[in-house]
Amino acid sequence: MIAANLPALQVVLPLLGAVLCAFLQRGVWAWGIALVVSVAMPFVAAGLLIQVLDGGIISYAMGGWEPPIGIEYRIDVVNAFLLLLVSVIGAVIMPYAKRSVEKEIAPEHQPWFYAIYLLCLCGLLGIVITGDAFNVFVFMEVSSLATYALIAMGRDRRALLAAYQYLIMGTIGATFYVIGVGLLYSMTGTLNLADMANRLEGIENSRAVLAALAFLTVGISLKLALFPLHVWLPNAYTYAPSMATAFLAATATKVAVYLLLRYFFTVFGASIIFTRLPVAEIFLILSLAAMFGASIVAVFQDNVKRMLAYSSVAQIGYITLGIAIANKTGLTGGIVHLFNHALIKGALFMAIGAVFYQIGSVKLDDLAGLGKRMPITMGAFVMAGLSIIGVPGTVGFVSKWYLGLGAFEQGWWWLVFLLVASSLISVVYIGRIVEVVWFRPVSAAAKRAKEPPLSMLLPTLLLVAATVYFGFDTSLTAGIAERAAEWLLAGIR
Amino acid sequence: MRLDVIFRVTAKIIIPFALVFALYVQFHGDFGPGGGFQAGVVAAAMVIFYAIIFGLEAAQKVFPPRLVELMVPAGIAIFAGVGVISMLLGENYLNYSPFAANPALGQEYGIILVEIGVLVTVSGTMVAIFYSFVGRGR
Amino acid sequence: MDLLQTIVAHYNHWIIIFLMVSGLYIVVARGNMIKKLVGLGLFQTSVYLLYLSPGKILGGTPPILSPQFSVYSNPLPHVLILTAIVVGVATLALGLALVVRINEAFGTIEEDEIFAGEEDE
Numbered sequence: 001m002i003a004a005n006l007p008a009l010q011v012v013l014p015l016l017g018a019v020l021c022a023f024l025q026r027g028v029w030a031w032g033i034a035l036v037v038s039v040a041m042p043f044v045a046a047g048l049l050i051q052v053l054d055g056g057i058i059s060y061a062m063g064g065w066e067p068p069i070g071i072e073y074r075i076d077v078v079n080a081f082l083l084l085l086v087s088v089i090g091a092v093i094m095p096y097a098k099r100s101v102e103k104e105i106a107p108e109h110q111p112w113f114y115a116i117y118l119l120c121l122c123g124l125l126g127i128v129i130t131g132d133a134f135n136v137f138v139f140m141e142v143s144s145l146a147t148y149a150l151i152a153m154g155r156d157r158r159a160l161l162a163a164y165q166y167l168i169m170g171t172i173g174a175t176f177y178v179i180g181v182g183l184l185y186s187m188t189g190t191l192n193l194a195d196m197a198n199r200l201e202g203i204e205n206s207r208a209v210l211a212a213l214a215f216l217t218v219g220i221s222l223k224l225a226l227f228p229l230h231v232w233l234p235n236a237y238t239y240a241p242s243m244a245t246a247f248l249a250a251t252a253t254k255v256a257v258y259l260l261l262r263y264f265f266t267v268f269g270a271s272i273i274f275t276r277l278p279v280a281e282i283f284l285i286l287s288l289a290a291m292f293g294a295s296i297v298a299v300f301q302d303n304v305k306r307m308l309a310y311s312s313v314a315q316i317g318y319i320t321l322g323i324a325i326a327n328k329t330g331l332t333g334g335i336v337h338l339f340n341h342a343l344i345k346g347a348l349f350m351a352i353g354a355v356f357y358q359i360g361s362v363k364l365d366d367l368a369g370l371g372k373r374m375p376i377t378m379g380a381f382v383m384a385g386l387s388i389i390g391v392p393g394t395v396g397f398v399s400k401w402y403l404g405l406g407a408f409e410q411g412w413w414w415l416v417f418l419l420v421a422s423s424l425i426s427v428v429y430i431g432r433i434v435e436v437v438w439f440r441p442v443s444a445a446a447k448r449a450k451e452p453p454l455s456m457l458l459p460t461l462l463l464v465a466a467t468v469y470f471g472f473d474t475s476l477t478a479g480i481a482e483r484a485a486e487w488l489l490a491g492i493r
Numbered sequence: 494m495r496l497d498v499i500f501r502v503t504a505k506i507i508i509p510f511a512l513v514f515a516l517y518v519q520f521h522g523d524f525g526p527g528g529g530f531q532a533g534v535v536a537a538a539m540v541i542f543y544a545i546i547f548g549l550e551a552a553q554k555v556f557p558p559r560l561v562e563l564m565v566p567a568g569i570a571i572f573a574g575v576g577v578i579s580m581l582l583g584e585n586y587l588n589y590s591p592f593a594a595n596p597a598l599g600q601e602y603g604i605i606l607v608e609i610g611v612l613v614t615v616s617g618t619m620v621a622i623f624y625s626f627v628g629r630g631r
Numbered sequence: 632m633d634l635l636q637t638i639v640a641h642y643n644h645w646i647i648i649f650l651m652v653s654g655l656y657i658v659v660a661r662g663n664m665i666k667k668l669v670g671l672g673l674f675q676t677s678v679y680l681l682y683l684s685p686g687k688i689l690g691g692t693p694p695i696l697s698p699q700f701s702v703y704s705n706p707l708p709h710v711l712i713l714t715a716i717v718v719g720v721a722t723l724a725l726g727l728a729l730v731v732r733i734n735e736a737f738g739t740i741e742e743d744e745i746f747a748g749e750e751d752e
Contacts, residue, residue: 023566060585138718141721160732163729164730175674179678
């Protein structure tokens with residue numbers, strides 16, 4: 001019974017957890033519930049992935065209403081992989097959250113914080129698992145509203161501004177998405193994504209469908225912080241509570257990328273997107289602009305969280321570059337980087353959160369000499385930093401290798417040079433932190449710092465270890481990503 | 494405030510009937526226009542109406558903030574719990590058919606239960622939003 | 632003349648486009664945070680109409696099965712939009728709550744004044 005209902009459990013467990021958290025007005029209990037739910041999630045996701053790898057697509061009819069009439073939860077290799085990613089990050093982050101949240105959130109708000117976090121998790125998993133276009137919108141808004149609230153819980157008053165800015169831009173993005181879905185619905189008469197793909201055959205050139213594609217692309221790009229639409233991201237990541245930043249940086253944008261992949265390859269089909277329309281060219285230019293522009297901006301930041309946030313914008317550029325390259329190898333690179341970047345950014349933000357826990361600041365100058373006081377945390381930070389750069393032996397290298405290979409296959413040899421060049425810029429900003437942390441005299445703020453508690457240190461180290469492990473053993477990540485890419489390129493048609 | 498006799502008398506006449514109307518809308522949700530959301534909004538509107546005329550303290554005596562705060566998750570718990578029960582009865586999540594021997598009747602029971610969950614959450618949320626805005630800056 | 636007829640026949644779309652663009656314009660052009668939320672509401676409302684207007688068939692009945700009627704309006708857009716309205720209400724409430732908190736923290740809800748104040752620090 002449980003095996004058959006895994007798709008529903010994946011979304012319902014966090015929801016029930018959130019309800020329980022809201023009932024209990026004690027921070028520790030709420031944390032316990034959130035921990036139990038978050039740790040259960042990877043098992044559910046792994047169960048789904050195994051079922052998919054063995055038996056192909058799972059289709060789950062919500063409420064017993066058969067698709068395409070009812071809401072269908074449809075799981076294939078791509079979203080099973082994403083489900084596993086999001087739930088693993090959630091599970092790793094929960095033990096870390098306890099101390100960090102105790103420090104940063106007022107006690108009376110803690111149960112609500114965990115409830116909102118679980119709602120956010122529920123929304124993100126829901127976007128990935130559902131096969132219904134409007135259901136995606138509902139889950140998107142569940143996760144987005146939860147995200148705005150999480151950001152607004154930051155201690156700095158500018159967190160409120162960041163949350164407000166994100167609310168405005170995020171709502172515009174979501175509304176663009178609904179406009180696109182509405183146009184598609186009026187053209188096809190269905191909301192089921194698989195059914196929609198079939199019914200679009202023959203009318204894909206009509207203006208309403210193209211307008212829908214444009215609205216969907218812009219709306220989702222706002223959510224995934226594609227280069228010119230990224231302005232909400234740096235402030236949001238800088239002022240959100242540490243735990244929220246680590247979780248969101250690792251998952252929220254990745255889920256939006258998944259949604260883009262879903263629409264581009266499954267619903268519209270690669271032939272419309274890449275042969276008839278210049279989508280690949282547009283994404284190529286925007287990705288390169290993100291890789292270079294955001295990286296250069298990151299170099300000049302004095303707040304480490306903001307620096308990492310700009311680095312996130314740049315890294316999203318690598319992922320969308322994989323979409324622009326659009327052959328099997330390139331797309332594999334994009335999907336692998338989706339996974340790898342989640343690990344890397346999770347680790348980096350968790351290390352910085354640990355620093356904030358100890359010295360109460362993330363200004364670059366206050367971090368001076370911290371390497372002597374917190375060698376393990378900062379060592380983990382540097383290891384993850386090497387991954388961002390793409391040093392061989394780390395996950396960052398694996399994804400760039402695939403991207404470069406894909407570019408080569410496409411005949412874009414110049415792109416390989418640009419990949420290397422943009423990696424060199426990330427050497428500069430990571431190098432700046434390394435220089436300050438390890439080679440400067442200890443700052444006043446860092447004088448009394450010591451290693452963070454084990455509950456914060458171990459999850460960080462676990463993610464860093466994963467970035468190294470998956471740098472050597474690529475069979476799991478790249479293997480699944482390759483199957484996912486194959487599946488996407490084959491499309492439904 | 495005390496002198497607004499017309500308001501106070503009107504309120505006393507309107508509120509009970511409007512609340513009954515909310516219940517009418519609620520229990521017609523399974524086979525006619527209506528449902529938990531609309532009923533919840535009507536009910537919450539009456540609480541807000543009462544608070545505007547008789548003052549926030551009077552309204553909070555009837556609907557304590559703590560109760561309102563519990564109503565929000567309680568409704569979701571009913572909704573999600575109904576789904577869990579259908580899973581325990583061996584059907585897909587939120588499939589109400591096994592709730593009664595006759596599947597059509599089961600569907601009706603399920604819808605009524607779920608709508609009650611919606612009523613509780615929606616009215617709770619609306620009142621909670623009102624309370625938190627009005628209570629601010631006092 | 633044909634063109635004019637086409638334009639008039641799609642009057643619902645013109646209303647939708649007008650609301651959509653004016654809502655988006657308010658969001659972009661206004662610095663007052665409440666006005667921005669009003670614009671956002673207008674923008675979302677236009678989408679409700681976008682869904683609802685194609686769902687109505689002139690002369691169609693409510694979708695209640697009966698042998699006397701054969702033309703029904705589509706009920707699904709209404710359900711979808713009910714959900715979208717709930718989402719809109721939630722967004723508006725959260726947005727207003729943030730504006731209240733911003734007003735308490737910064738003493739103003741004009742964006743330019745807030746950013747000017749931030750630069751002084």
